[in-house]
Amino acid sequence: xxxxxxxxxxxxxxxxxxxxxxxxxxxxxxxxxxxxxxxxxxxxxxxxxxxxxxxxxxxxxxxxxxxxxxxxxxxxxxxxxxxxxxxxxxxxxxxxxxxxxxxxxxxxxxxxxxxxxxxxxxxxxxxxxxxxxxxxxxxxxxxxxxxxxxxxxxxxxxxxxxxxxxxxxxxxxxxxxxxxxxxxxxxxxxxxxxxxxxxxxxxxxxxxxxxxxxxxxxxxxxxxxxxxxxxxxxxxxxxxx
Numbered sequence: 001x002x003x004x005x006x007x008x009x010x011x012x013x014x015x016x017x018x019x020x021x022x023x024x025x026x027x028x029x030x031x032x033x034x035x036x037x038x039x040x041x042x043x044x045x046x047x048x049x050x051x052x053x054x055x056x057x058x059x060x061x062x063x064x065x066x067x068x069x070x071x072x073x074x075x076x077x078x079x080x081x082x083x084x085x086x087x088x089x090x091x092x093x094x095x096x097x098x099x100x101x102x103x104x105x106x107x108x109x110x111x112x113x114x115x116x117x118x119x120x121x122x123x124x125x126x127x128x129x130x131x132x133x134x135x136x137x138x139x140x141x142x143x144x145x146x147x148x149x150x151x152x153x154x155x156x157x158x159x160x161x162x163x164x165x166x167x168x169x170x171x172x173x174x175x176x177x178x179x180x181x182x183x184x185x186x187x188x189x190x191x192x193x194x195x196x197x198x199x200x201x202x203x204x205x206x207x208x209x210x211x212x213x214x215x216x217x218x219x220x221x222x223x224x225x226x227x228x229x230x231x232x233x234x235x236x237x238x239x240x241x
Contacts, residue, residue: 002066028202032128034148037212038189038240041177044233048173054207055119055168060135064094069126073100073190078186081193086178089170094131102142104131108165116140117157132200140166174208215239
């Protein structure tokens, strides 16, 4: 499938533009601290949480945040966080595209696939990324910041028309590090990931979230503030540091 790159610039209402193109969070947007712990998921290892009814709330809008480090551009699409690649039907995912840019990919309720990729590569080895799809505005906006920094920087372009389509629900699990069954693996470390639906990060419900510092031992752990979930380690992800 041909990849779409950003063509126009837009500024979400939840930010104000300051000198140098830096977007500083305004009231309501969570301050996101870096998590020093991580899972190395290179090679198809991943974290999964089962399908639940509240995941089907992600149909109109979606906001995805993830923190990665020591990642490598493999020349292929790499899934960092998504609901994709199982037997229950694809819904959405976000990650790193070939060429090192951010990617957002979704399937709508009619079975059409939509893909948006940033026009510039990520520049930090340890970085926090943010992707927002606003159905009513028909836009996708993408931001990054060095891990632990306060201000977000908009990637080149900032918006792309997705025709205001509804996100398909399906029944796949949510996975981090690869598709549910291990396809399109991420090469690197994931520190934490979050997704909101039916409302954005300012006021929506954080439907599926985890951070590596919540892990203690074994093959499962519970993480998430708004909706605590059990996450299962699949393959051989290694916890650090």
